[in-house]
Amino acid sequence: MLIDRLEPLLRFHPFTRLNALLQDLTPGGSGAPLLFSVGEPQNAPPPILHTELDRHAGSWSRYPPAVGTPDFRAAVGEWLMRRYRLPAGLIDPDRHLLPAAGSREALFMIALSAVPEARGNGVRPAVLMPNPFYHVYAGAAAVAGAEPVFLPATRETGFLPDLDALDRDLLDRTALAYVCSPANPQGAVADLAYLQCWIELGRRHDFVVAFDECYAETYTEAPPPGALEACAALGGDLTNVMVFHSLSKRSGAAGLRSGFVAGDPRLVQRQAQLVNFGGVAPPLPVLAASAALWRDEAHVEAGRARYRENFAVAAEILGDRFGFVRPAGGFFLWLDVGDGEAAARRLWAEAGVRVLPGAYMARPDSTEGGNRGPGDRYIRVALVYDAATTAEGLRRLVAVLDDAPIAAEGGSAHTVAFGDKA
């Protein structure tokens, strides 16, 4: 069965591993436990979300089409044109884009439509992805029957895979490559030239490049460039390119399950066919609320201001500890603590601070030697709270990892079970 292909990966699911790692511990510290483990913004989404859902409540009874509504497609098309300064005509909303029930499902499905049974001469296709990476890429590659190939994205490579290190044989058997910018977990942002290189490689070696841009709106200074912008710079052709966007991070609306895909019309059409047979088309009220969110920038700017404040707090509290650098994009700290798993256990047990060991987002890698991986030394800390809570959590973190006594009494036992689920 196809699902059996996931079996070997189940033990790698990051949050299952985290729950197992911490299950024998009770969260310590005097204050409430703080969950910095999941990339789920904790601020309330903007009121237009509710008003639009209510205004369109009459259409909950209707089946939504896989291609969404003309209004949703228009809102997204206009946003893409504005955000990436695309030339007129590059995006035809009726051919080049499609709603998605969150970007996770779409990122999974792209493997089903991009990976053939075999590449020439019966060779098993490869799916490339950065290492560390968002776990869905590996699950999608496995179910599609491809070999996942993990490309080191370490401090030495600027936290993005080094394209010059890819050999021709590998590129020839590649069916799909996932590129994540801003990168989860490290926050690295690819420049336009880097995105162009991926697109050119994909076209030269005939593979699809899936650009995961779901953190595109969370940045410190300049807006990160996107792959559609790179297509425009290369002459406007969208062949072999798909971009993935989401309201989960941009609008703090992870529960809405709303995103979109855009790019190569052939791939967009296949994605719609997959949804028609076995996927989820976002409901009509969700599409209406989503269109309103894509048209509004004020709440997004407010979100960016919050993350900037959080990073300023982090800079002040962490200083130069744990290799802290303010990332160009995203809302994660990627901290080199020596042993990420040990740190995560201590932080939960001694301070009630829940973080994700970097190893749970990576695979052992021959370049690291033995059974070691590029995430082993790290923890990922999601700065998803307000500045005051961020400060509280980071002070507790520093106190534990600096081996100083934690300020308050500590040790209160909490009986609530905390299971991360994303």
Ligand SMILES: Cc1ncc(COP(=O)(O)O)c(C=O)c1O
């Ligand atoms: C890199 C990356 N891509 C995609 C997603 C999926 O987000 P959603 O399905 O909520 O749009 C996530 C969620 O955490 C993510 O971190």
